Amino acid sequence: MQFTPRLQQLLQALRSLPGVGNKTAQRMAFHLLERNREGALALATALEAAVHEVRRCERCRMFAEAGLCTICAAAGRDAGILCVVESPADVMAIEESASYRGRYFVLHGRLSPLDGIGPEELGIDQFTALLSGAGVQEIILATSATVEGEATAAYLASLAAEQGKRATRIAHGVPIGGELEYVDSSTLSRAIAARTTVAAGGSRGG
Amino acid sequence: MQFTPRLQQLLQALRSLPGVGNKTAQRMAFHLLERNREGALALATALEAAVHEVRRCERCRMFAEAGLCTICAAAGRDAGILCVVESPADVMAIEESASYRGRYFVLHGRLSPLDGIGPEELGIDQFTALLSGAGVQEIILATSATVEGEATAAYLASLAAEQGKRATRIAHGVPIGGELEYVDSSTLSRAIAARTTVAAGGSRGG
Numbered sequence: 467m468q469f470t471p472r473l474q475q476l477l478q479a480l481r482s483l484p485g486v487g488n489k490t491a492q493r494m495a496f497h498l499l500e501r502n503r504e505g506a507l508a509l510a511t512a513l514e515a516a517v518h519e520v521r522r523c524e525r526c527r528m529f530a531e532a533g534l535c536t537i538c539a540a541a542g543r544d545a546g547i548l549c550v551v552e553s554p555a556d557v558m559a560i561e562e563s564a565s566y567r568g569r570y571f572v573l574h575g576r577l578s579p580l581d582g583i584g585p586e587e588l589g590i591d592q593f594t595a596l597l598s599g600a601g602v603q604e605i606i607l608a609t610s611a612t613v614e615g616e617a618t619a620a621y622l623a624s625l626a627a628e629q630g631k632r633a634t635r636i637a638h639g640v641p642i643g644g645e646l647e648y649v650d651s652s653t654l655s656r657a658i659a660a661r662t663t664v665a666a667g668g669s670r671g672g
Numbered sequence: 673m674q675f676t677p678r679l680q681q682l683l684q685a686l687r688s689l690p691g692v693g694n695k696t697a698q699r700m701a702f703h704l705l706e707r708n709r710e711g712a713l714a715l716a717t718a719l720e721a722a723v724h725e726v727r728r729c730e731r732c733r734m735f736a737e738a739g740l741c742t743i744c745a746a747a748g749r750d751a752g753i754l755c756v757v758e759s760p761a762d763v764m765a766i767e768e769s770a771s772y773r774g775r776y777f778v779l780h781g782r783l784s785p786l787d788g789i790g791p792e793e794l795g796i797d798q799f800t801a802l803l804s805g806a807g808v809q810e811i812i813l814a815t816s817a818t819v820e821g822e823a824t825a826a827y828l829a830s831l832a833a834e835q836g837k838r839a840t841r842i843a844h845g846v847p848i849g850g851e852l853e854y855v856d857s858s859t860l861s862r863a864i865a866a867r868t869t870v871a872a873g874g875s876r877g878g
Binding site: 468469470471472473475476478479480482483484485490492493494495496497498499500502503505506507508509510511512513514515516517519520529530531535536553554555558574 | 674675676677678679681682684685686688689690691696698699700701702703704705706708709711712713714715716717718719720721722723725726735736737741742759760761764780
């Protein structure tokens with residue numbers, strides 16, 4: 467059976483969402499049309515508003531509606547530390563951990579010459595401008611532990627060194643609460659290579 | 673961290689999709705805003721168009737954009753058989769099996785007095801009007817094999833009997849290609865109760 471044209475259009479548009487295939491798109495479309503037409507209209511309005519009004523923070527490239535994002539605009543954040551991440555989702559994850567009070571820089575990707583992603587796409591000009599300012603003392607490299615993520619971190623570290631700024635990398639190792647048995651071998655070998663001395667008192671070294 | 677208002681609105685709207693929770697909504701929103709803003713606008717347009725133009729077929733209550741759905745409008749369908757299903761997704765599933773050339777009637781639900789779903793919500797007036805027409809000789813009850821689905825089937829069968837029309841129920845049993853070992857026990861007990869005689873020639877009875 468052929469879907470009607472509008473329905474076909476809707477199914478195709480829904481498939482552009484990450485993780486949504488044919489069956490899921492059909493389930494979503496039928497759900498909205500059968501049971502939640504107001505929800506469908508609200509979603510349409512929200513999509514349009516977000517596309518037109520959400521842009522990048524002028525300073526850190528996080529999502530923002532004004533010139534600065536809520537983190538850059540907040541008074542209480544430490545302007546001396548800059549945590550460099552690959553995506554806005556990484557910012558959300560670090561914020562949820564409530565363990566960091568500095569600012570961020572969002573690359574929106576990682577160096578990947580084969581995909582045509584170079585320094586320009588990652589806003590490196592903006593990053594070096596931020597770095598050369600007097601305020602920043604340390605950059606924390608929180609790019610992913612992949613080949614491209616490591617290459618990006620190494621590149622940013624060299625930029626920081628040029629400016630005489632301290633660059634640090636987040637620790638990689640066995641997750642807290644993780645059982646060794648279920649940890650993959652590259653994480654384990656990294657955890658062993660990056661082992662730390664246990665202080666005589668018995669507390670864990672850093 | 674607080675999401676910006678537009679982003680918050682978008683996340684909430686995305687959560688109204690079936691199977692989408694907080695994390696998935698965030699992944700969808702970030703994906704659209706970072707990498708596919710045209711896709712987001714296309715989705716908004718498609719949602720609005722579908723909500724405004726997709727309604728129910730005047731005859732069978734399937735999704736339609738004109739007065740009749742594509743199945744009711746098609747010339748080659750057998751108007752003598754009516755397959756009653758619970759949802760448009762069921763119509764799609766039966767159409768995909770390419771084993772049925774009659775028409776449909778879509779209930780958009782099943783009898784469930786506790787949820788306030790009675791004959792009126794299921795379009796039973798429309799169903800009896802169709803049934804009393806001269807054309808229909810048989811109704812196939814393809815409601816789900818749940819308590820409510822069975823009750824709905826029994827109710828529709830009694831309506832058919834009142835009109836002197838033949839009512840049949842789709843067969844329930846072990847799925848084709850299914851290994852007995854993995855079939856649930858209620859399906860198995862039904863398959864045994866509804867066993868059919870094997871013809872002497874060795875081919876399976878019907």
